[in-house]
Amino acid sequence: MAVLRFALSKVPVGTAKTFIPPALATAGLRHLSENTNLKDVVANLIPKEQARVKEFRSKFGKTKIGEIEVDMLYGGMRGMKSMVWDASVLDADEGIRFRGKSIPECQKLLPHAENGKEPLPEGLFWLLITGEVPTKNQVAAISQEWAQRAELPPHVVTMINNFPSRLHPMSQFSAAVTALNSESKFAKAYHDGAPKSQYWEYIYEDSMDLIGKLPTVAATIYRNLYRDGTSIGAIDTNKDWSANFTSMLGYETPEFTELMRLYLTIHSDHEGGNVSAHTCHLVGSALSDPYLSFAAALNGLAGPLHGLANQEVLLWLTKVSKDLGGEVSDEKLREFVWNTLKGGQVVPGYGHAVLRKTDPRYAVQREFALKHLPNDPMFKLVAQLYKIVPDVLLEQGKAKNPWPNVDAHSGVLLQYYGMTEMNYYTVLFGVSRALGVLAQMVWSRALGLPLERPKSMSTDGLMKLVGAK
Secondary structure, eight states: OOOOOOOOSSSOTTOOSOOOOGGGTTTTOOOTTTOOOHHHHHHHHHHHHHHHHHHHHHHHTTOOOOOOOHHHHHTTTTTOOOOOOOSEEEETTTEEEETTBOHHHHHHHSOBOTTOOSBOHHHHHHHHHHSSOOOHHHHHHHHHHHHHTOOOOHHHHHHHHTSOTTSOHHHHHHHHHHHGGGGOHHHHHHHTTOOGGGHHHHHHHHHHHHHHHHHHHHHHHHHHHHSTTOOOOOOOTTSOHHHHHHHHHTOOOHHHHHHHHHHHHHTSOOOSOSHHHHHHHHHHHTTOOHHHHHHHHHHHHTSTTTTTHHHHHHHHHHHHHHHHTSSOOHHHHHHHHHHHHHTTOOOTTBOOSSOOSOOHHHHHHHHHHHHHOTTOHHHHHHHHHHHHHHHHHHHHTOOSOOSBOTHHHHHHHHHHTTOOOGGGHHHHHHHHHHHHHHHHHHHHHHTTOOOOOOOOOOHHHHHHHHTOO
């Protein structure tokens, strides 16, 4: 089984910045553009946002923003405006925007690693939680802080090492995150009677701890399942979050690390209505700590209609390649797609509940592949399908969105660099998704958002309400 060893440069794991008492959290603030202490920056932003939301609600709190139709209740609440999520917004035509910035804008504006071209996820987290593009020094401070918080308590290490190999990696991941609840500063503070005005500070501390520990948990699971329990090695506080993660996984090639930076950035958030984000928000509204809330989100992410989709895409691509054999003409591939649809199946990786154009997350992965693996047979197949499938789906006339989503590409990239263990792909998704849901959780507690409790109705009640006979 994997043995956790940490040989930290400069600062030992477990000796992260001393937890600052709430009363001192905002002391000694520097200018936001220079301050490398993210907690200070957030503390300075909160009173302004609280005042802005208070004024907005006082003026427009009773304003109607839409109508609810019967079909929405039976149709997964699609299109129902029902929650506040500031970290990101998903537009049907533009795709995701992180605090107003598109993925190409994030690629351009967010700091990169030395000799790297892809944005660092640490920079995106700073953007998600503050709305500001960070400096290189601010991102470097986050990288080091997450490395300092990476150590796991012994009972969690023992727990992971004792999991049977037949237990799915997502089940192991969720269970380990739940067990980390023993370290929750928020749970302790709530038990000790902390005032509501300070909740966000403890949620922030837990979130930073959890994000720091997630690669350690995920890499230990990977090594146990697929690398004979070999050690994940050492954390280096001079490396960024993604570089430490790929090193712990056992992948040292710079290209794979660059891919992981891109992957962890673009999978981080997709507004609040998707299963994992909404689950974390819902459970967190009960004042469950970030560990419990995020573990619940992971259980939602593990579903085949959410995080397992990229695995299904790769399985289908493998079947296409096997059945048709090597390079194939557009005509034969088009016929195969039609036969798939006529057989009552879907083409995995195409369509989205909200998007009505090609997913920008697909587009940036395609650009990465064109740059780094243009001649890979599986990438060529993906590119060929991109030319064919949308037209077939439009001709069929059933799909509202015939364009590829993020899952149509990610598995091929991971497989190219040697990560062929498809059951593990959703764990990577989970590590990334923490950035968005935990950034939002800090703000949910800072704004005092209450327990989420929508009204449900029975079919008989709905019929009576609308006057059905």
